[in-house]
Structure formats: C-alpha cells, structure tokens
Amino acid sequence: TIEATISSDGGATITDRGFYWRSAENPDTTGTKLQVAGTGTGTISSNITGLSPNKLYYFRAYATNSVGTIFGSRLSFTTAVALPSISTVDISSNTGTSAVSGGNVTSDGGDPISARGICWGTAVNPTTALTTKTSDGTGTGSFTSNMTGLTPATTYHVRAYAINSAGTNYGGDITFISAIILPTVTTAAV
Secondary structure, eight states: OEEEEEOOOTTSOOOEEEEEEESSSOOTTTSEEEEOSSOSSEEEEEOOOSOOTTOEEEEEEEEEOSSOEEEOOOEEEEOOOOOOEEEEOOOBOOOSSEEEEEEEEEEOTTSOOOEEEEEEESSSSOOTTSSSBOOOOSSSEEEEEEEESOOTTOEEEEEEEEEETTEEEEOOOEEEEOOOOOOOOOOOOO
C-alpha cells in the first residue's frame, strides 16, 4: 500500500489524483497509473498488486487541477522475499525397501535456494525435522531423490521441500505404499 497527502489544491479543484509506479526510476507518466477515486485534498492511498518478490519499485503521487499536473517526491520500496514454489514428483522405482521421488522448484521467491530435497514418514505432511530426508543441492529446477530404509507394505507420505531466507516451503503430500517383497528364507543345516 502506498500513500500520499495532497496538502493544497492550488486554488482550483483537484480533478485527478493518484500514483504512478514501476520497477525503473522516474515512474511519472511512463509507469503504471493508479487513479484514486474522488477529488480534493487530503490523504490518498492505493494498493499495488502483481509485484515480484525481493524487487525494487519506485512510485510518485500526482494531483491535477485546471492548471496542470504536479508530482510528489519519487519514493521507492523493496518487496519482501517470498517462500519458494515447489511441487513433489510422483513415486517411481518402488522396491519395497527403497523408492524414488523428487521435486521441481519453479520459483526461488526472490532469493537463492539454500537447500532442497524430500522428506518422508508414515504421518501426513512430513517435515525437515525428520531424519528421513534428503539434501539434493540448491537452486531452481527439477531434482531426483532416493528414499531408503523403507519397510515393505507400509503406507508412506513424501513431500519435496525448498529453503530460502524467507523459510521452508513444501510441495504437496504424496501417499504411497511400499511394495511387498519376497519373504526371507534361511535353510538350517541338517
């Protein structure tokens, strides 16, 4: 939300007022225009939407009367870093004691990914607090992860995760049942 105060109408009615904004300097008339309803002096404000995370933006207020348009000071702000966007990859190569999954980091949220991987367990929505997790590098894009130490014929939940300076975000929870394997037979000596 950006805000400004129109302290004087210059002796004529204010007929147009609002803001110009953009991600480059000097946002007047070449930026995106946000008209604020109404006329006259006083405090005006407007919400800017569709911004990118961790990016610098500039804005200026304007007011128009019968003489012309005047601009306020150029101000700037930097948007906050957002959580990364990540999805969990379906299960493959389910052997009963191991399986393969992974993830796809589609956005770093405006700050580099410091860690990514998967976590799994028998409860819904596993987290990185578990010891059953992988660490599969950094950055955006797809990655593959190997789960080991699974118990055959057991229901597991797996989620991909990605970490940046804003925190940890998780992909969707995928449920699978580890495969049934052949029994173990040991023949005793006669």
